[in-house]
Amino acid sequence: MQPLGRAFRGNLSNTDIASLREFVEIVEAGGLTAAQARLGKGKSAISLTLGRLEERLAMRLCERGRSGFRLTEQGQMVHSAALQLLDEIGRFNDFIGAATQKLEDEISFFCDDSFLYEFGDPLARAIARISDRFPGVKLNLRTTSPDHVCAAVLEGSADLGLTALSRHSEALAAVPVFDERMGIFCGRDHPLFARAGERLSPDDLRGHGFVAAEVTQEEGYSDFVSGLSITARAPTILARMFLVLSSRYLGLMPLAFARTWVANGDIRELSVDGARMVNSCSLIHRKARPLGIGAGILHGMILAEFRGAGG
Known part of the structure; x- marks a missing residue:
C-alpha cells in the first residue's frame, strides 16, 4: 500500500493522542456512523479527524464506504499500538496521582457471592483502607458466581477478581489468599x-x-x-x-x-x-493486562488484610 504522504517523523502531540483516542473509539464502534453517539460528533467531523490522522501517519488506516468499515493491515497495527499507548498513559496518570495522594481511578472488582459470610471483614477493611487513602477512587464491586468472576477478568470487564475456582486459565495470574x-x-x-x-x-x-x-x-x-x-x-x-x-x-x-x-x-x-x-480461593487478574495503579493498590491491601488476619 502506498503511503499517503511523507512517513511519520517526530514526537506525538496532544492532538495526535486525541486523534488516536478517537480512532480507537471508531474501531470499537465498528465504523464512523456508529461512533457518532460515542464521540458526540457528526460523521463528517469524525471523518475529517480520521483523515488528518491518516495524513499525519502517512498511511491508510481503514476502508470506509458502501462496502462497510474495515481496518487495513496497517490500521490493525496502529490500533494495537494505540491501545497499548493509551493504556500506558492511563497508568502514568494513575502513578502521578498516587504519588501525590490524589489517585483518581475506577476499579472493577468481582468476587464470589459466598465470601461475605466468612471473609467479609477483611474484604471490608481493605475497601475502607483504599477509600480513606484515595477518596477519588471509584470502586465497581460485584458479587457473582466463580465462573463469571473468571470470565469477567479474562474478557477485561473486571480488573481484579477473588474466586474459588480451583483450575485457572494460563492467561490468569493467581495468588492464593484463603x-x-x-x-x-x-x-x-x-x-x-x-x-x-x-x-x-x-x-x-x-x-x-x-x-x-x-x-x-x-x-x-x-x-x-x-x-x-x-x-x-x-x-x-x-x-x-x-x-x-x-x-x-x-x-x-x-x-x-x-x-x-x-x-x-x-x-x-x-x-x-x-x-x-x-x-483454594485466589486473587486473579489477566496476565496480558497489568494491573493499573488503583487495582494494584487494592490487590496489595486485600493480601495485607488476609495475611494480617491469618487468613
Missing part, C-alpha cells in the same frame, strides 16, 4: 435430614437429586459428584441455597455460609465419606 471449607447439605424435609448424625456412604446419596455448581472443582470431588444424580444446576451459592431449602436437592455449600440456616434448623450437613472439600 481456603473455603465445603460440605454437602440437605433441607429439613429431605429424607436424609433425620440421618444427618449418621456416617453415610456415597451410595446413600445415589437416589437423591443433587444440585451441581457450574464451576470447575478439584479432580477428586469431580469424581465424587459424577456418581450422583444431577437434577439441578445453580451457578451462585445463593441460588444453590434456594434449591437445598426446598428439600428436593442435596447441595455443596461453604460451611460458614450455611451456619445461619443450620442454627435455624432449616438445613443440616450430611456426614459422607469424601464429601468434605476445601476450595
Whole structure:
C-alpha cells in the first residue's frame, strides 16, 4: 500500500493522542456512523479527524464506504499500538496521582457471592483502607458466581477478581489468599435430614437429586459428584441455597455460609465419606493486562488484610 504522504517523523502531540483516542473509539464502534453517539460528533467531523490522522501517519488506516468499515493491515497495527499507548498513559496518570495522594481511578472488582459470610471483614477493611487513602477512587464491586468472576477478568470487564475456582486459565495470574471449607447439605424435609448424625456412604446419596455448581472443582470431588444424580444446576451459592431449602436437592455449600440456616434448623450437613472439600480461593487478574495503579493498590491491601488476619 502506498503511503499517503511523507512517513511519520517526530514526537506525538496532544492532538495526535486525541486523534488516536478517537480512532480507537471508531474501531470499537465498528465504523464512523456508529461512533457518532460515542464521540458526540457528526460523521463528517469524525471523518475529517480520521483523515488528518491518516495524513499525519502517512498511511491508510481503514476502508470506509458502501462496502462497510474495515481496518487495513496497517490500521490493525496502529490500533494495537494505540491501545497499548493509551493504556500506558492511563497508568502514568494513575502513578502521578498516587504519588501525590490524589489517585483518581475506577476499579472493577468481582468476587464470589459466598465470601461475605466468612471473609467479609477483611474484604471490608481493605475497601475502607483504599477509600480513606484515595477518596477519588471509584470502586465497581460485584458479587457473582466463580465462573463469571473468571470470565469477567479474562474478557477485561473486571480488573481484579477473588474466586474459588480451583483450575485457572494460563492467561490468569493467581495468588492464593484463603481456603473455603465445603460440605454437602440437605433441607429439613429431605429424607436424609433425620440421618444427618449418621456416617453415610456415597451410595446413600445415589437416589437423591443433587444440585451441581457450574464451576470447575478439584479432580477428586469431580469424581465424587459424577456418581450422583444431577437434577439441578445453580451457578451462585445463593441460588444453590434456594434449591437445598426446598428439600428436593442435596447441595455443596461453604460451611460458614450455611451456619445461619443450620442454627435455624432449616438445613443440616450430611456426614459422607469424601464429601468434605476445601476450595483454594485466589486473587486473579489477566496476565496480558497489568494491573493499573488503583487495582494494584487494592490487590496489595486485600493480601495485607488476609495475611494480617491469618487468613
